[in-house]
Every structure is written in C-alpha cells, then in structure tokens.
Amino acid sequence: MASPDWLSKSPVHVRTYLEGRRLDEVECVVADLSGIARGKAMPAAKFAQQGSFYLPASIFQQTITGEWADDGDAAFTEPDMILTPDYSTTRASPWTADWTVQVIHDMVDQGGAPIDVAPRNVLKRVVDTYAARGWRPVVAPEMEFFLIARNTDPSVPVEPPMGRSGRRAAARQAYSMSAIDEYGPVIDDIYDFAEAMGLEIDGILQEGGSGQVELNLRHGDPVKLADEIFCFKRMIREAALRHDCYATFMAKPHQDEPGSAMHIHHSVVDMATGRNIFVDETGHETPAFLHFIGGMQAHLPAVMALLAPYVNSYRRFVRDLAAPINLEWGRDNRTTGLRVPVSGPEAKRVENRIAGMDCNPYLGIAASLACGYLGLRDETAPSPQYAGDAYDLEAAIPRDLNTALDLFEEAAEVRELLHPHFSSVYAAVKRMEYGAFLQVISPWEREHLLLNV
Structure with a gap:
C-alpha cells in the first residue's frame, strides 16, 4: 500500500505545482510497443491507498490498428502484470481541467520478474x-x-x-x-x-x-x-x-x-x-x-x-x-x-x-x-x-x-x-x-x- 504522503517522494516540481491545491486524480501509465500511454486513472485518495494495480500483459501485443498479435505464448488467457509506481517519474498533467498528475509505473509478472516485452524494461536491460x-x-x-x-x-x-x-x-x-x-x-x-x-x-x-x-x-x-x-x-x-x-x-x-x-x-x-x-x-x-x-x-x-x-x-x-x-x-x-x-x-x-x-x-x-x-x-x-x-x-x-x-x-x-x-x-x-x-x-x-x- 502506498503511503498517504507518497507525494513527498515525488520531484520538487510536482509539489510546487500542487502547492495550496488539492490533488484530484492520478494517471497510472505505461508505454506500449507503439509508445502510446496505457493505464488507469483513479482518484488521488484511492491511489494513496492502493500502491499497485493490475493490467493485462497483452497490451504489448496490440497493434497500432487495435488488433492483437498472437506470438504463440498462450496470450489468450491474458494474464495480469503487476504495476507499481516509480515516484521519481511523477509529473503534472497541466492540460487537464482538474489537478492531475501522471506516474510511470514499473511492470513485473506475478512472480516478480520484469515484464520482458515492456519497452521501458527493454531499455533498462x-x-x-x-x-x-x-x-x-x-x-x-x-x-x-x-x-x-x-x-x-x-x-x-x-x-x-x-x-x-x-x-x-x-x-x-x-x-x-x-x-x-x-x-x-x-x-x-x-x-x-x-x-x-x-x-x-x-x-x-x-x-x-x-x-x-x-x-x-x-x-x-x-x-x-x-x-x-x-x-x-x-x-x-x-x-x-x-x-x-x-x-x-x-x-x-x-x-x-x-x-x-x-x-x-x-x-x-x-x-x-x-x-x-x-x-x-x-x-x-x-x-x-x-x-x-x-x-x-x-x-x-x-x-x-x-x-x-x-x-x-x-x-x-x-x-x-x-x-x-x-x-x-x-x-x-x-x-x-x-x-x-x-x-x-x-x-x-x-x-x-x-x-x-x-x-x-x-x-x-x-x-x-x-x-x-x-x-x-x-x-x-x-x-x-x-x-x-x-x-x-x-x-x-x-x-x-x-x-x-x-x-x-x-x-x-x-x-x-x-x-x-x-x-x-x-x-x-x-x-x-x-x-x-x-x-x-x-x-x-x-x-x-x-x-x-
């Protein structure tokens, strides 16, 4: 579970942006193979309580046209991966109507191993x-x-x-x-x-x-x-x-x-x-x-x-x-x-x-x-x-x-x-x-x- 004061772990520019304001929403994002932001948005209070969430790893098999490629790896079961926030990546989303920040998440499978098809993990490798x-x-x-x-x-x-x-x-x-x-x-x-x-x-x-x-x-x-x-x-x-x-x-x-x-x-x-x-x-x-x-x-x-x-x-x-x-x-x-x-x-x-x-x-x-x-x-x-x-x-x-x-x-x-x-x-x-x-x-x-x- 994330700490209620998780924002203290975020960069200074985030705290400056939110100074005197109440954070409304957090966007939990990852980049798919095309570089498109995928993820979930949730109320800030919910994010503070949750700390991690799940997305199907099959998002990395989605084409730019919205189809799904089969690599022969039993993807039809669409197993979930576990996403945890990398607080150092927290940034404002200043174009939104309310006070929103986005956080890029790390991705591991249910055994704790990095998701090897995730582009961010490929670069880390x-x-x-x-x-x-x-x-x-x-x-x-x-x-x-x-x-x-x-x-x-x-x-x-x-x-x-x-x-x-x-x-x-x-x-x-x-x-x-x-x-x-x-x-x-x-x-x-x-x-x-x-x-x-x-x-x-x-x-x-x-x-x-x-x-x-x-x-x-x-x-x-x-x-x-x-x-x-x-x-x-x-x-x-x-x-x-x-x-x-x-x-x-x-x-x-x-x-x-x-x-x-x-x-x-x-x-x-x-x-x-x-x-x-x-x-x-x-x-x-x-x-x-x-x-x-x-x-x-x-x-x-x-x-x-x-x-x-x-x-x-x-x-x-x-x-x-x-x-x-x-x-x-x-x-x-x-x-x-x-x-x-x-x-x-x-x-x-x-x-x-x-x-x-x-x-x-x-x-x-x-x-x-x-x-x-x-x-x-x-x-x-x-x-x-x-x-x-x-x-x-x-x-x-x-x-x-x-x-x-x-x-x-x-x-x-x-x-x-x-x-x-x-x-x-x-x-x-x-x-x-x-x-x-x-x-x-x-x-x-x-x-x-x-x-x-």
Whole structure:
C-alpha cells in the first residue's frame, strides 16, 4: 500500500505545482510497443491507498490498428502484470481541467520478474548490460514534429496550420525566428507545460518543413530521457489541441517535405573514473570511439524495424531531403547516417540520424545503444570516415518494413540483447500491422492502375 504522503517522494516540481491545491486524480501509465500511454486513472485518495494495480500483459501485443498479435505464448488467457509506481517519474498533467498528475509505473509478472516485452524494461536491460561492463551510456535526443491543421478525414492530405499572420506556415524556413513566431501561442504552452512538468528544454527551433519544429533535450540517463520523450509527445499534442491544430510525430506526414527524425547523440562514461571512454586523457579519440561507430554500422540495419517501425517511416529516407540513406560516418557531416558533431573532448559523441520520431523512444534508444554496445564488445572496426556528400552513394539501409523485419528476425545477437521474447512479440505485432496495410488500396493505385493495366 502506498503511503498517504507518497507525494513527498515525488520531484520538487510536482509539489510546487500542487502547492495550496488539492490533488484530484492520478494517471497510472505505461508505454506500449507503439509508445502510446496505457493505464488507469483513479482518484488521488484511492491511489494513496492502493500502491499497485493490475493490467493485462497483452497490451504489448496490440497493434497500432487495435488488433492483437498472437506470438504463440498462450496470450489468450491474458494474464495480469503487476504495476507499481516509480515516484521519481511523477509529473503534472497541466492540460487537464482538474489537478492531475501522471506516474510511470514499473511492470513485473506475478512472480516478480520484469515484464520482458515492456519497452521501458527493454531499455533498462540494455543499460544494465552496459553497467555489467562498468559503462554508463549517456544520450541526448532531438525531437522533430509537425504542427498541422485539424485533419478529420484520413483521405485528405494534411495541411500546415494557419499562423498568426493569417497565412499557412511556409516550408524551407529552417531556423527562422519569424516562422516560430507564427505559431507562438502553441510554443508558449509547450514552454509553460514543460515548466509545470519539470521537463527541461534545451532549445526550440524551426526545421525545414512547413510547421516543422525541433525540440532539443539535454544529455542524460537513457531511461530518464526516454521517460521525458514519452511525456513530451503527449504534452505537445495537448498543447496543439488548445490552439485548434494537431501535433504529429508521424515520420512523413507531407508528401514533398522533409520527415521528422529523433536524432540520438551517444557517449559512454567509465563508471569508475567518470571519464568519457571515447577520448583519452589527452583528449584524443580512443579505439572505443571507433568501435562504437563500427557496431552501429554493423548492426543498425538489423534494428531498422525499431527505429523506423511503420510503413510510413521509410518514406522519410529520400535522397537529398534531410534524412540519411546509408550508414557512412563523418565529422560534422549531416549527409551521413552517423555524424560526429563539433565538440570539446569531454562531449565527444556519435549522433545516430537514422531513427524516426515515430519510433517508441524506449525502443529506439535501446536499439541504438545495443548496436554500439556490440561494437564495443566485439571491437568492431568502422569503415573509413566519409568526407563528401553521402547522398552520392548508393542507399544502404532497408527501404521497407518487410525487409527490415526480415533482418531483425535473423539478428540473433541483437534479439538476445533486447530479449528474445520481446523480439518475438515485436516482430509478430509488426507483421500484423504490415499485413493490415497491404489490405488497403491507395488512391495512387486507383488513379494509375484502375483503367490502365
């Protein structure tokens, strides 16, 4: 049973938000395979008395279309898992009509073992694998998303939102302050909500697409940062709805514009010394730095199904349109899939530019770290760095979800690192989603095939 004063265990920003007010409701949430918040809401007094509750573990077998995949694990019985609150994740839900907080929960089975298909547990497993070697991975994600006009008919293409000027947001205005000002009220609410939720924003800027925004987070612990992205995505959608528009994290919502990425910056710290293992005492790059890159080059194709989890994800990888098409690496080179940003020695890092913003943040970060770990473990040598325009090279990543799933199902080392059962369930869910997509006849097919073939 939770203590009646459980709020004393929550972060300071929660207590500040509730100062002088009575808490009405607590949202008990977990992230499913798609990164959707699942759980229960209950009166605050009930939450204080309960301490844990149950949800069927089968929520991790639900597809994005609402169907249920069968991984052959007797899922028809839908056994419950036990959820207990991680009080450190308590955050305000400032968009609600009453005083509400949300709490991310830990998930174990009825024997006390972590639920191996839960995305948050998958990421913890990868982080623990690093820790067993005396390493602590550090990540810094970038979030890209589009603000779009309300779109209630899926057959109609999306449009940019109307700005304060009375015109729709324009494309090709990267880094424009005026473009950000066009939808300033949404950005203001994002800032206000983030402050109430204790979410730190490193910066907001206009990206290359019409109504496309990039939000940067400061570096830190992978699980904590994934928790924050999980909360950010829900919060940003709510902020947009307040201003009669949508926020979408779909990888490619507009046909002729760039897609939205979740670039992930990685470094690794030696837990004994606190030193970034990518540089030595003199500030020069170490073999570990190159091995991490080598591991990403070797294994990222096998985890594309996690970094680009939907059929739409692969529409983002277009030559000369901001997203990489191969796994070359280069210094300060945004045409490569793996970029080494300009930095001082202490901040030496590798940026994975492959992941889409539509990926589950827990799984995207876990998959990316898993590739780097395998490179460190196996001392994998990378290809020579690429100094030119990597778009001049042939594409070298899977171009569709079906191919990506084939590679994932063949990647024994990656599947073992993430967890074999998780990998089996994930593949089953994605196969079902892909099958559902193939049943839909598109306008392109009707336009070009109906009377011509």
